[in-house]
Amino acid sequence: xxxxxxxxxxxxxxxxxxxxxxxxxxxxxxxxxxxxxxxxxxxxxxxxxxxxxxxxxxxxxxxxxxxxxxxxxxxxxxxxxxxxxxxxxxxxxxxxxxxxxxxxxxxxxxxxxxxxxxxxxxxxxxxxxxxxxxxxxxxxxxxxxxxxxxxxxxxxxxxxxxxxxxxxxxxxxxxxxxxxxxxxxxxxxxxxxxxxxxxxxxxxx
Amino acid sequence: xxxxxxxxxxxxxxxxxxxxxxxxxxxxxxxxxxxxxxxxxxxxxxxxxxxxxxxxxxxxxxxxxxxxxxxxxxxx
Numbered sequence: 001x002x003x004x005x006x007x008x009x010x011x012x013x014x015x016x017x018x019x020x021x022x023x024x025x026x027x028x029x030x031x032x033x034x035x036x037x038x039x040x041x042x043x044x045x046x047x048x049x050x051x052x053x054x055x056x057x058x059x060x061x062x063x064x065x066x067x068x069x070x071x072x073x074x075x076x077x078x079x080x081x082x083x084x085x086x087x088x089x090x091x092x093x094x095x096x097x098x099x100x101x102x103x104x105x106x107x108x109x110x111x112x113x114x115x116x117x118x119x120x121x122x123x124x125x126x127x128x129x130x131x132x133x134x135x136x137x138x139x140x141x142x143x144x145x146x147x148x149x150x151x152x153x154x155x156x157x158x159x160x161x162x163x164x165x166x167x168x169x170x171x172x173x174x175x176x177x178x179x180x181x182x183x184x185x186x187x188x189x190x191x192x193x194x195x196x197x198x199x200x201x202x203x204x205x
Numbered sequence: 206x207x208x209x210x211x212x213x214x215x216x217x218x219x220x221x222x223x224x225x226x227x228x229x230x231x232x233x234x235x236x237x238x239x240x241x242x243x244x245x246x247x248x249x250x251x252x253x254x255x256x257x258x259x260x261x262x263x264x265x266x267x268x269x270x271x272x273x274x275x276x277x278x279x280x281x
Contacts, residue, residue, distance in 0.1 A: 057260040080259045083250035089267050146220040165256035186223040195230040196242065202234065204243045204250075 055110055055132055060091060061168045067106030069099035070157055071171060074138070074181050076193065078172045081163045084196045090134040094173075094181075096153055097122060097139050107135070145183040175201045 064071050073081065075092025095103055100118040107114075112129040114121070121127035121139050129135040142152035159174045173181060179197050182190040218226075233239055253259040 057264065058257060077260065077263075080263045081256045083246060083253075083259060085245060085249040087263060087267055087270070089271075146223075163256050165260065170256070183223075186218065186220060188218055188223075188226070191223070191226050191230050194227060195234065196246070198231055199234060199239065199242045199246060204246045 058166050058168070059110060060133065060135075061165050061170055063106040063110055063112075064093070064103075065168045065170065067099075067102045069102040069106070070096040070153075071099070071103060072153075072156060072160060073170055073172050074178065075136070078178060079193060079196060081165065081170060081172065082175075082200060084193075084200060086193060086196065090136055092136045092138070094138045094140075094153060094156070096157070097141055100127075100137075100139060103137065104129070143181075143184050145180060146186055147183075149180060149183070151177060151180045 064073070072094045073091070074094050075090070076086045076088035077091050079086050080088070093103075100114075100121055104114050104118070107129050110133075111131050112133060112135060113131050114127055114129055116124065116127040121137070125140040126136065126138050129137060140153070142150050144150045156173045156177045157171075159177060160171045161174055162169045162171055164170070172178065175197055179194050179201075182194045182197065234242070249259070253262050
């Protein structure tokens with residue numbers, strides 16, 4: 001998936017202070033472990049040596065696609081994929097609430113560390129996969145705009161569109177649903193994004 | 206129940222103000238601003254024809270911006 005690195009991620013003292021780490025059991029089922037009490041196993045070293053902290057977008061999209069999780073790419077990266085010229089520094093994902101472990105397992109291969117346990121993420125509705133990239137993950141079953149328009153994940157998932165990037169299928173909400181997600185937080189910067197999405201919906205060619 | 210309010214990391218504007226500004230922005234789409242947006246989008250999609258091209262362009266531009274932000278040119 002990526003170039004090998006000579007330094008083991010888990011041998012780094014600063015990284016050892018990280019509270020939560022995903023690793024794989026012999027059955028391939030992800031679990032959370034505390035690094036302070038854990039051991040530096042072969043499995044962890046193998047995972048850590050796969051990739052350094054900086055990633056290409058292709059690696060990130062592949063991790064999403066191969067995770068087996070139901071993931072919708074939202075936020076400005078979704079706009080960029082659709083061909084809208086905007087800037088952003090992070091990834092925003094909306095995932096099915098039952099698929100947190102799958103996503104975490106896939107991103108562990110990129111050394112992206114969840115800042116909350118799956119249970120905490122379910123309680124708060126969001127968490128962040130952090131390290132070389134910042135990946136905001138929304139795990140809410142549904143969300144509402146300020147004027148009460150509700151969008152639930154299952155419906156958005158059913159209406160999803162798929163964009164191919166380097167042979168990787170990336171699931172995005174429909175344009176109408178993306179516009180709804182942009183109304184959730186109703187920030188000033190979202191107005192320009194909605195304007196671009198609406199332009200796309202009306203047709204640019 | 207978890208709602209989208211968990212996403213709020215930035216200062217909000219009121220719902221009324223948001224609706225007012227959005228209505229203005231959407232009304233612009235029928236005029237020259239809308240044409241300019243369509244032209245800009247067409248250029249972007251032609252210059253960066255694949256999804257990966259676009260993502261890499263955005264990443265490159267963000268890195269350039271983050272290296273130069275905070276630099277103030279003395280007008281004197």
